[in-house]
Amino acid sequence: xxxxxxxxxxxxxxxxxxxxxxxxxxxxxxxxxxxxxxxxxxxxxxxxxxxxxxxxxxxxxxxxxxxxxxxxxxxxxxxxxxxxxxxxxxxxxxxxxxxxxxxxxxxxxxxxxxxxxxxxxxxxxxxxxxxxxxxxxxxxxxxxxxxxxxxxxxxxxxxxxxxxxxxxxxxxxxxxxxxxxxxxxxxxxxxxxxxxxxxxxxxxxxxxxxxxxxxxxxxxxxxxxxxxxxxxxxxxxxxxxxxxxxxxxxxxxxxxxxxxxxxxxxxxxxxxxxxxxxxxxxxxxxxxxxxxxxxxxxxxxxxxxxxxxxxxxxxxxxxxxxxxxxxxxxxxxxxxxxxxxxxxxxxxxxxxxxxxxxxxxxxxxxxxxxxxxxxxxxxxxxxxx
Amino acid sequence: xxxxxxxxxxxxxxxxxxxxxxxxxxxxxxxxxxxxxxxxxxxxxxxxxxxxxxxxxxxxxxxxxxxxxxxxxxxxxxxxxxxxxxxxxxxxxxxxxxxxxxxxxxxxxxxxxxxxxxxxxxxxxxxxxxxxxxxxxxxxxxxxxxxxxxxxxxxxxxxxxxxxxxxxxxxxxxxxxxxxxxxxxxxxxxxxxxxxxxxxxxxxxxxxxxxxxxxxxxxxxxxxxxxxxxxxxxxxx
Numbered sequence: 001x002x003x004x005x006x007x008x009x010x011x012x013x014x015x016x017x018x019x020x021x022x023x024x025x026x027x028x029x030x031x032x033x034x035x036x037x038x039x040x041x042x043x044x045x046x047x048x049x050x051x052x053x054x055x056x057x058x059x060x061x062x063x064x065x066x067x068x069x070x071x072x073x074x075x076x077x078x079x080x081x082x083x084x085x086x087x088x089x090x091x092x093x094x095x096x097x098x099x100x101x102x103x104x105x106x107x108x109x110x111x112x113x114x115x116x117x118x119x120x121x122x123x124x125x126x127x128x129x130x131x132x133x134x135x136x137x138x139x140x141x142x143x144x145x146x147x148x149x150x151x152x153x154x155x156x157x158x159x160x161x162x163x164x165x166x167x168x169x170x171x172x173x174x175x176x177x178x179x180x181x182x183x184x185x186x187x188x189x190x191x192x193x194x195x196x197x198x199x200x201x202x203x204x205x206x207x208x209x210x211x212x213x214x215x216x217x218x219x220x221x222x223x224x225x226x227x228x229x230x231x232x233x234x235x236x237x238x239x240x241x242x243x244x245x246x247x248x249x250x251x252x253x254x255x256x257x258x259x260x261x262x263x264x265x266x267x268x269x270x271x272x273x274x275x276x277x278x279x280x281x282x283x284x285x286x287x288x289x290x291x292x293x294x295x296x297x298x299x300x301x302x303x304x305x306x307x308x309x310x311x312x313x314x315x316x317x318x319x320x321x322x323x324x325x326x327x328x329x330x331x332x333x334x335x336x337x338x339x340x341x342x343x344x345x346x347x348x349x350x351x352x353x354x355x356x357x358x359x360x361x362x363x364x365x366x367x368x369x370x371x372x373x374x375x376x377x378x379x380x381x382x383x384x385x
Numbered sequence: 386x387x388x389x390x391x392x393x394x395x396x397x398x399x400x401x402x403x404x405x406x407x408x409x410x411x412x413x414x415x416x417x418x419x420x421x422x423x424x425x426x427x428x429x430x431x432x433x434x435x436x437x438x439x440x441x442x443x444x445x446x447x448x449x450x451x452x453x454x455x456x457x458x459x460x461x462x463x464x465x466x467x468x469x470x471x472x473x474x475x476x477x478x479x480x481x482x483x484x485x486x487x488x489x490x491x492x493x494x495x496x497x498x499x500x501x502x503x504x505x506x507x508x509x510x511x512x513x514x515x516x517x518x519x520x521x522x523x524x525x526x527x528x529x530x531x532x533x534x535x536x537x538x539x540x541x542x543x544x545x546x547x548x549x550x551x552x553x554x555x556x557x558x559x560x561x562x563x564x565x566x567x568x569x570x571x572x573x574x575x576x577x578x579x580x581x582x583x584x585x586x587x588x589x590x591x592x593x594x595x596x597x598x599x600x601x602x603x604x605x606x607x608x609x610x611x612x613x614x615x616x617x618x619x620x621x622x
Contacts, residue, residue: 003500003501004496004497004500004501007496011484011485012484014484015483015484284480285482285483285484287480288480288481288482289482289493289497290465291439291441291468291474291480292468292469292474292493292494292497292542293465293466293467293468293469293470293494293497293498294465294469294497295461295462295465295466296461296462296465297462298497378441379436379441379442382441382476382480
């Protein structure tokens with residue numbers, strides 16, 4: 001594009017200020033709605049996924065077939081830990097047993113973790129409502145529902161019993177609340193070694209639980225890792241177990257794209273029609289310019305440049321406005337507990353792609369008026385009395 | 386002296402089914418530096434002739450040769466370039482760009498020519514604006530001028546690319562007689578000074594009489610051709 005077309009385009013836009021502001025407003029609103037809806041849905045999905053699987057295993061290595069446990073394989077654990085796709089890893093041994101407290105017996109699921117590792121996934125320490133994390137193999141955490149039922153407090157002693165009758169004395173170091181009542185009732189969380197000893201299951205594991213960065217690639221990553229496993233192990237991932245959530249998410253994405261496409265289309269038609277009118281309005285000027293020797297291509301570029309300028313300015317303002325709306329939404333629309341209903345989420349790729357598309361679309365919308373202008377014959381305009 | 390603009394066998398027919406012939410076998414040549422007036426009643430075909438001479442319109446048959454170049458085989462872009470560099474237009478209605486100032490309007494053909502403006506262009510534009518007596522209003526928008534000032538701006542604009550030919554189609558058609566007089570005096574001065582060739586359509590007999598050569602068009606044909614220029618210079622200047 002020559003400086004000539006750009007200068008004329010700029011002046012045309014500046015001199016018909018009302019029209020320019022109107023069309024800019026159209027683009028700005030369109031782009032801001034697009035950015036707002038897109039970012040909102042994106043943020044919503046991220047928080048939904050985070051709530052659903054943020055504190056659970058994304059990819060799990062489990063015993064194959066009917067077996068409940070497999071032999072601990074340190075090579076496998078080292079390989080998985082070293083893999084760049086794996087973010088956090090925790091091994092666990094879990095088994096059902098009983099707790100005896102003040103002559104009463106309660107069924108419990110004893111879950112043994114290497115607590116430092118497991119805490120990074122399950123965030124037990126953040127879930128403590130009383131007491132502290134277990135400091136050694138003789139301490140245990142109980143759920144808040146069980147504690148309320150039994151009146152157990154941190155510091156109390158309980159007796160853990162396995163189904164064969166083997167028992168060990170453990171101190172309750174703290175009470176957790178994992179927001180799920182069945183877990184709060186039935187889980188007892190302790191050190192891996194302590195639980196393995198209780199059930200005489202040295203070196204046995206019931207699962208290796210892994211969190212990954214890119215949660216939506218869980219299935220492909222899991223498939224890639226399946227070759228590392230022995231025959232007594234199998235691998236599962238969260239996507240297989242949450243098909244309905246995933247179909248909900250993809251439905252939501254599809255409707256979000258639909259909205260974005262139609263908003264963009266409306267903006268396009270707006271730009272196109274205003275510029276088409278402006279070709280008619282400026283036909284006299286175009287005729288003069290052509291008589292003075294402007295070439296058809298340069299005349300077309302006057303309108304494409306107008307589209308480009310309008311698209312660029314409109315999408316920059318629109319993006320700012322859209323992000324501001326998102327931010328306000330995250331600040332002012334709250335859950336009862338004070339957290340944002342939809343947290344503010346800025347995806348630079350989405351934002352820049354949206355801006356880019358809006359600019360290209362605005363320029364393309366100017367294409368029809370531009371063609372029209374190049375066909376204009378100066379003697380249609382320059383008629384003398 | 387060289388023939389700057391030559392028309393031979395020009396016919397112009399409008400319409401597909403009902404044909405209206407506007408020009409009949411026009412043969413004309415204009416010499417460099419001359420000041421020519423074309424007169425004729427409205428509908429005589431003089432404006433069509435002017436559009437054809439200015440390459441804004443193509444003849445149905447015949448040849449237009451400008452500055453030694455045959456225009457018949459030229460593309461639209463080549464014609465645009467030829468117009469930009471060789472021909473300056475002054476129309477009856479000034480046809481200035483209302484979005485631009487006097488100075489910017491005057492510079493526009495130079496901007497079209499090169500895509501940018503340098504100091505030399507600007508200096509020349511200011512000289513031309515001075516020449517037509519508009520220095521005081523050079524930063525006004527074209528719409529904030531009187532009719533005479535607008536036409537003076539159009540004259541300055543027609544001169545910016547130093548064209549060999551200036552075509553004027555009733556350049557004073559909508560001005561009062563006093564302003565008309567002063568515009569013609571100005572055109573004449575410019576003609577003397579920079580030796581551009583002027584071809585001016587007018588219906589004003591008094592104005593036409595001041596030209597070197599008067600052509601009268603009637604019903605699409607040349608009815609009268611009086612060449613005082615040849616007489617004055619003995620035809621061998």
